Structure formats: structure tokens, C-alpha cells
Amino acid sequence: MEPLPGRPPLDHPAVAQRNLSPATQEILDDIESIDWKVPTSHRDTSPVPTVGDAQPVAQPGRPPMSQKATDGSALMLAGSVLIVATGGAASLVLWASGQANPVVIGIVCAAPPAAFHSLKGLAKIFSRTGPRELHQTYNAPVHQINSTVTTHNRWWGRSSTNL
Numbered sequence: 001m002e003p004l005p006g007r008p009p010l011d012h013p014a015v016a017q018r019n020l021s022p023a024t025q026e027i028l029d030d031i032e033s034i035d036w037k038v039p040t041s042h043r044d045t046s047p048v049p050t051v052g053d054a055q056p057v058a059q060p061g062r063p064p065m066s067q068k069a070t071d072g073s074a075l076m077l078a079g080s081v082l083i084v085a086t087g088g089a090a091s092l093v094l095w096a097s098g099q100a101n102p103v104v105i106g107i108v109c110a111a112p113p114a115a116f117h118s119l120k121g122l123a124k125i126f127s128r129t130g131p132r133e134l135h136q137t138y139n140a141p142v143h144q145i146n147s148t149v150t151t152h153n154r155w156w157g158r159s160s161t162n163l
Contacts, residue, residue, distance in 0.1 A: 001144070041052075044057045065073065094100040 042060055046057070062070075062073075091100070091105075094105070
């Protein structure tokens with residue numbers, strides 16, 4: 001590696017010797033003497049079968065999940081931290097102001113889950129209703145076409161239609 005123009009080479013004594021305090025030099029020497037090889041936290045030493053139906057060995061930590069499940073789990077954990085922080089701040093403000101009425105706090109805390117469950121029930125009811133089944137009888141040859149048209153409006157107004 002070539003040094004920059006006007007700079008001494010990296011192996012030059014002026015570069016190698018730094019003007020450091022003895023305490024700083026002692027810390028740097030201690031850091032350089034540390035053995036940084038750290039063993040893994042868990043290793044399964046049982047022999048691995050070449051062919052067989054052995055079950056996988058559970059590792060410590062989070063259980064194995066798909067990438068989508070892992071992303072959802074991390075999102076829920078991050079959201080729960082935000083909710084706890086917001087609720088804790090609101091509770092602290094109510095408690096500090098002396099306006100913490102247990103009935104009002106119970107109503108405020110119970111309203112969102114109750115609303116969610118009622119909307120979930122309504123969505124279930126309306127999702128069951130599909131297109132009506134038609135029974136028609138014809139006395140002549142019939143040509144029937146059933147098609148679904150899906151339009152995607154994406155990419156800055158460009159639309160594509162799938163027939």
C-alpha cells in the first residue's frame with residue numbers, strides 16, 4: 001500500500017512511535033495481548049447421521065421460524081415496546097396530576113380491544129357472504145363466460161390489467 005504524497009511510509013519510525021502517555025500505552029499493550037478467540041455458546045457434539053429421520057436439535061434462543069414469522073415477531077416486539085412506553089407515560093401524567101380515576105382508566109384501556117373484537121366479528125359476518133349462486137334453466141345451447149378482471153395501479157400511475 002502506497003502512502004499519500006508528502007507522508008512518510010507506514011513502517012517509518014516516526015509513524016510507528018506515537019507520543020502517548022504511559023497509561024495510554026499500557027492500555028494499548030493490554031488490548032494487544034488479549035486472546036480474542038471466543039468459543040461458541042452451544043455446540044452439539046452428537047454424531048450426525050448420514051441418512052436417517054433424526055429430529056433436529058433445538059438450539060437455545062428463539063425457536064426456528066420462517067422469515068415471515070421472524071419479521072412479524074420482531075415487528076410485534078417493537079410495537080409492544082412503543083405501546084408500553086406510551087401507556088406508561090399517560091399513566092404517569094394522570095398519576096402526577098392526581099386525576100387518575102380507576103373507572104375512567106378501565107374504560108379507556110378496555111375500549112380499543114372491545115372495538116377491535118366487535119369490528120372483527122362484523123368482518124367475519126360480511127366475509128361469509130359471497131356471490132349468490134344462480135340456478136337457471138335454458139332450453140337452447142348456451143355459451144357462458146366467467147371472467148375476473150384485476151387492475152393494478154402501480155408505478156406512478158401506470159396500470160396493468162390481467163384478464
